[in-house]
Amino acid sequence: xxxILFVVLFTFLVSGVPVLAGNVQLMEKDELKSLLGSxxxxxxxxxxxxxWSSSEFKIEGAVRAPxxxxxxxxxxxxxxxxxxxxxx
Amino acid sequence: MRIELFxxxxxxxxxxxxxxxxxxxxxxxxxxMAVFPMLVILVALSAGAALIVNHSHLxxxxxGGTLLIREQVGKVAALSxxxxxxxxxxxxxxxAMLVTSGFAFNEIFVYWFPNxxxxxxxxxxIVLVHIAGQKWARLAQASFMVILxxxxxxxxxxxxxxxxxxxxxxxxxxxxxxxxxxxGLLLFLGYDLVVSKERKNQAPMxxxxxxxxCSIFSLWANxxxxxxxxxxxxxxxxxxxxxxxxxxxxxxxxxxxxxxxxGTCAAVNGFFFFTGRSLNxxxxxxxFPQFLGNLWQGRLLPVVFGIAVTGMMFTGxxxxxxxxAYLRGSLLLWLLHVSVHSYAASRYLMRSGRIALAYGVLVSxxxxxxxxxxxxxxxxxxxxxxxxxxxxxxxxAFSIVWLGYIKKLVTI
Numbered sequence: 001x002x003x004i005l006f007v008v009l010f011t012f013l014v015s016g017v018p019v020l021a022g023n024v025q026l027m028e029k030d031e032l033k034s035l036l037g038s039x040x041x042x043x044x045x046x047x048x049x050x051x052w053s054s055s056e057f058k059i060e061g062a063v064r065a066p067x068x069x070x071x072x073x074x075x076x077x078x079x080x081x082x083x084x085x086x087x088x
Numbered sequence: 089m090r091i092e093l094f095x096x097x098x099x100x101x102x103x104x105x106x107x108x109x110x111x112x113x114x115x116x117x118x119x120x121m122a123v124f125p126m127l128v129i130l131v132a133l134s135a136g137a138a139l140i141v142n143h144s145h146l147x148x149x150x151x152g153g154t155l156l157i158r159e160q161v162g163k164v165a166a167l168s169x170x171x172x173x174x175x176x177x178x179x180x181x182x183x184a185m186l187v188t189s190g191f192a193f194n195e196i197f198v199y200w201f202p203n204x205x206x207x208x209x210x211x212x213x214i215v216l217v218h219i220a221g222q223k224w225a226r227l228a229q230a231s232f233m234v235i236l237x238x239x240x241x242x243x244x245x246x247x248x249x250x251x252x253x254x255x256x257x258x259x260x261x262x263x264x265x266x267x268x269x270x271x272g273l274l275l276f277l278g279y280d281l282v283v284s285k286e287r288k289n290q291a292p293m294x295x296x297x298x299x300x301x302c303s304i305f306s307l308w309a310n311x312x313x314x315x316x317x318x319x320x321x322x323x324x325x326x327x328x329x330x331x332x333x334x335x336x337x338x339x340x341x342x343x344x345x346x347x348x349x350x351g352t353c354a355a356v357n358g359f360f361f362f363t364g365r366s367l368n369x370x371x372x373x374x375x376f377p378q379f380l381g382n383l384w385q386g387r388l389l390p391v392v393f394g395i396a397v398t399g400m401m402f403t404g405x406x407x408x409x410x411x412x413a414y415l416r417g418s419l420l421l422w423l424l425h426v427s428v429h430s431y432a433a434s435r436y437l438m439r440s441g442r443i444a445l446a447y448g449v450l451v452s453x454x455x456x457x458x459x460x461x462x463x464x465x466x467x468x469x470x471x472x473x474x475x476x477x478x479x480x481x482x483x484x485a486f487s488i489v490w491l492g493y494i495k496k497l498v499t500i
Binding site for chain 1: 184188190191196325410411
């Protein structure tokens with residue numbers, strides 16, 4: 001009985017996380033491409049370590065914003081701006 | 089002859105690895121024209137160290153000089169230095185380079201193939217080759233090296249023959265950067281990975297390899313300065329790709345992709361082989377647990393390395409900035425090992441009456457000096473010192489416990 005309860009609770013929490021995380025949309029690359037250059041757009045490159053340094057490609061105009069330093073850049077941008085975080 | 093070719097491939101594996109290409113590219117950017125005389129100084133110093141640690145009058149025992157260090161400096165020092173330097177560079181450099189090659193494959197060749205998937209695939213292939221046996225590991229090493237050298241030489245030729253977009257190198261800036269110069273000493277490490285069953289005069293082979301590597305580096309430096317602005321090279325994390333892209337678009341990118349992937353395979357395979365065999369030999373001497381070193385004819389160790397590297401990749405170490413500090417620390421430990429190895433070799437040679445080779449002590453002091461310089465000059469000095477101290481402490485603790493345990497068994 002305890003095991004069943006644990007599995008149910010675990011499943012509920014896992015499925016509930018997207019709800020708790022708020023309304024975060026995904027953006028396709030073509031949509032981002034069409035927005036590049038617009039004033040209201042902020043592209044943040046959240047890759048860290050080798051994920052960033054080994055990559056040949058960085059989106060033009062993207063600002064490097066490692067997640068570990070969130071406290072330093074988290075409040076730097078206007079709330080009404082379109083902020084795109086990319087990691088791959 | 090086969091052993092010589094294999095030793096050459098082991099020596100070159102680090103020198104032409106993706107990590108070395110980044111070090112080289114950044115150094116070229118920092119120093120400009122000064123990189124050419126600096127390379128000459130560095131290769132001369134490295135040749136001095138190489139000739140001492142591989143001297144034909146040293147006893148032909150052990151891999152990497154651990155037994156020589158044991159004889160001259162002490163068992164505990166020998167084992168702890170070997171474990172800390174060899175294991176750390178094998179595991180950390182392998183993790184870092186495999187991730188780099190994963191990105192290279194994904195971004196240059198097959199965009200839909202996952203980076204980590206490719207890195208894991210490469211690692212699996214290398215471990216399987218080692219499970220198959222020493223013969224296959226040697227064959228794989230030779231194959232990787234042939235592909236690597238062929239691709240790199242082709243790229244260099246394209247750069248020399250081509251020239252569109254090239255600038256005059258003679259008018260470039262010249263900056264003496266001691267840090268960049270000291271970093272350059274790390275480029276030529278690998279000369280202590282010579283494998284030989286019997287001591288004979290390996291000086292011609294070693295000097296040929298060092299001269300070859302220096303020539304490649306000099307030619308690459310020339311092309312880099314011709315095609316890319318030095319500041320971009322100094323600041324980039326992929327300076328070698330920047331140059332390759334300019335040399336012969338788009339072929340240059342593909343060739344550099346092959347260089348990165350084959351270089352990774354050669355380096356990882358080489359490290360697994362050399363470190364594995366070193367520990368096998370130590371197990372035979374009672375300095376390392378026999379069940380690890382000799383089980384399954386020594387094939388267990390590369391599997392253990394593979395599991396450790398997989399663990400590092402899957403726990404996200406590659407995405408942590410601290411990996412660069414750890415990798416740097418492991419390279420400095422390798423340099424420290426060379427320093428102690430040179431000292432041990434020169435003590436042995438001096439006791440045998442070969443006074444002319446006392447310059448080995450000078451080589452040892454220079455290597456130690458560069459080790460300390462690079463350590464304290466690093467931006468991440470605290471993390472670096474912490475890594476080196478903890479690694480040495482752990483290997484020292486293991487050595488004391490294991491060698492004490494063996495001594496007790498022998499006494500009983």
